[in-house]
Amino acid sequence: MPKVPYAAYLRVYEPLAAFPEPERVRWAEYARRERLPTAQDELAFAMAGLAAWPPRVAPARESTDAFVTTVDGVLCVCPWQTRLRSWQALGEVGHWLMPQPVLDAALPPGVRRRAAADYDRWRERNPDARPWIRSALWHVPVRWFALFADEERVFRKAGEHQGDPAAPSLTYRTPMVQARRRLARGLRTVRKSMVQGPLAEALTDIGRWLEEFHPRSLVELDYGGLVYTISEDQLAADRSAADVTAGLAALAAGDLERAGRLYEELTDRWMTVRERQFAN
Numbered sequence: 001m002p003k004v005p006y007a008a009y010l011r012v013y014e015p016l017a018a019f020p021e022p023e024r025v026r027w028a029e030y031a032r033r034e035r036l037p038t039a040q041d042e043l044a045f046a047m048a049g050l051a052a053w054p055p056r057v058a059p060a061r062e063s064t065d066a067f068v069t070t071v072d073g074v075l076c077v078c079p080w081q082t083r084l085r086s087w088q089a090l091g092e093v094g095h096w097l098m099p100q101p102v103l104d105a106a107l108p109p110g111v112r113r114r115a116a117a118d119y120d121r122w123r124e125r126n127p128d129a130r131p132w133i134r135s136a137l138w139h140v141p142v143r144w145f146a147l148f149a150d151e152e153r154v155f156r157k158a159g160e161h162q163g164d165p166a167a168p169s170l171t172y173r174t175p176m177v178q179a180r181r182r183l184a185r186g187l188r189t190v191r192k193s194m195v196q197g198p199l200a201e202a203l204t205d206i207g208r209w210l211e212e213f214h215p216r217s218l219v220e221l222d223y224g225g226l227v228y229t230i231s232e233d234q235l236a237a238d239r240s241a242a243d244v245t246a247g248l249a250a251l252a253a254g255d256l257e258r259a260g261r262l263y264e265e266l267t268d269r270w271m272t273v274r275e276r277q278f279a280n
Contacts (some may be wrong), residue, residue, distance in 0.1 A: 013076035
C-alpha cells in the first residue's frame with residue numbers, strides 16, 4: 001500500500017443539489033456502489049502515472065471518482081479532479097524544495113512544457129473551473145487551521161479507522177458556514193492588527209476559494225500522508241487548530257507578544273516536519 005506523498009488535504013464536500021444535471025444523477029448512482037475508492041486508491045493511481053516513462057504529469061482524462069459522505073442525511077460529494085489538480089501542482093514546482101537536477105530527472109522539462117500547454121488550452125475552454133481539493137506537501141498550512149475548532153478534531157490511533165491499519169489518522173470537519181465565519185473573523189483580526197501581509201493574503205485566497213461552493217457544504221482537513229512522518233504520540237498531542245484560535249484571540253485582544261510567540265511556535269513545529277523531506 002503506498003505511503004507517499006507526504007501530503008495533507010483540504011476538501012470540500014458539496015451536497016448533491018449543488019451539482020447540475022446530469023452530473024447530479026451520475027453522482028447519486030456512483031454513491032450506491034458497493035465499494036467506493038479511498039484516498040489510498042487515488043494515491044496508487046497517481047503514483048502509477050509518475051512511474052511511467054515518460055512520466056504522466058496529468059491523466060489524459062479527468063477522473064470520474066469522488067469522495068462521498070453523508071451529512072445529516074444529505075449525500076455530499078467531493079470530486080477528485082485528479083487531472084486539474086495535477087496541472088495546478090505542476091504550476092507550483094517552483095515552490096518545491098527540490099534541487100533542479102532532481103526535479104528535471106523526475107519530471108523532464110519537455111514533459112512539463114507539454115503539460116503546461118495542455119492546461120492553458122483547457123483553461124481557455126473552462127475558465128471558471130476550480131478544485132474541490134487543495135493539497136500541501138510535508139505540512140499543513142497555518143491558514144487552514146483558521147477554519148476549524150479544536151472540538152472538531154478527530155484523532156484515531158493505528159487500527160481504529162478504515163484507512164491504513166498501520167497508521168493513525170487526524171482529521172477536522174466543519175460546516176461551510178462555520179468555516180466562512182471563522183475565516184472572516186480571523187481575517188478582520190489580522191487586517192486590524194497587521195494591515196496587510198502574507199497571512200492576510202493567504203486567508204483572503206482561501207476565503208475566495210470557499211465562496212465558490214454551496215453554503216451547506218462540509219469542509220474537511222485531513223493530515224493524509226503526514227501521518228507517516230509524524231509519530232503517533234506527536235499526532236495525539238497536536239492541537240494546531242487550538243493554537244491558531246488562541247493566537248488570533250491574543251491578536252484581537254492586543255497581546256501582540258503572545259500572538260507572535262504562538263505563531264512562531266506553530267510555524268517552527270511545522271518547519272521541523274517540512275525539513276524531514278531532506279532526511280536520508
